[in-house]
Amino acid sequence: MSDQDVIDLEKAIDRIRNPDVIECKGIFYRFSSSVYLSSHDSIEVRESYRLLKRKSCPGCLRCQQIHEDIAMAGIENVFVFPKDPKHGDMYEAKFVAASWDGSYVDSWYWELTKVEEG
Numbered sequence: 001m002s003d004q005d006v007i008d009l010e011k012a013i014d015r016i017r018n019p020d021v022i023e024c025k026g027i028f029y030r031f032s033s034s035v036y037l038s039s040h041d042s043i044e045v046r047e048s049y050r051l052l053k054r055k056s057c058p059g060c061l062r063c064q065q066i067h068e069d070i071a072m073a074g075i076e077n078v079f080v081f082p083k084d085p086k087h088g089d090m091y092e093a094k095f096v097a098a099s100w101d102g103s104y105v106d107s108w109y110w111e112l113t114k115v116e117e118g
Contacts (some may be wrong), residue, residue, distance in 0.1 A: 006074040010062060021026065024060045027093040028052040029112065049081075049091065066093060066110055080111040090115045 013034040029049035038044045057063045069078045082091065098107040 013035070022081070024062050025055070025057045027057060027063055027066060028055045028115065029091045029093070031082075031087065031091060032090050033085075033087045047085075052090070065095075078110055080109055082112055082114065090117055 028051075030052055031047070031049055033045070033047045035043065045086050066078070079093070079094075085091070092115050094112045094113050096109055097109050098109060099107045100106055
C-alpha cells in the first residue's frame with residue numbers, strides 16, 4: 001500500500017465519521033531568510049517557515065496531528081526540512097510513513113516539499 005493510498009483511505013474514513021468536516025487542503029509554509037546587523041554589532045541570520053493560514057487547512061484530525069507530534073517529539077524530530085530552501089518558496093507538509101508494524105504505522109515524519117506555484 002502506497003503512502004497516497006493510506007492518505008486517501010484516511011480522508012475517506014474522516015468523511016464517513018464526520019460528514020460536516022471540511023476536506024483537508026494540506027498545510028503550507030512560506031520560507032523566508034534575512035541577514036542583518038544587530039544592535040550588538042553581530043551579524044544575524046534568520047530563517048523561518050511561516051504558516052500560510054488562508055491556503056492551509058483550517059483544522060482537521062490529520063492536520064492536528066502535526067501539532068501533537070511537535071508537542072510530543074519536538075520540531076527537529078518531526079520535520080524533514082529542505083536542504084537548500086530559497087527565500088519566497090512555498091512548501092507543503094507531507095506525512096511520510098517511515099516504518100510499518102503489521103497494519104499500523106510504527107514511525108513517521110512530516111516532510112516539507114516544495115510546491116511549484118503557477
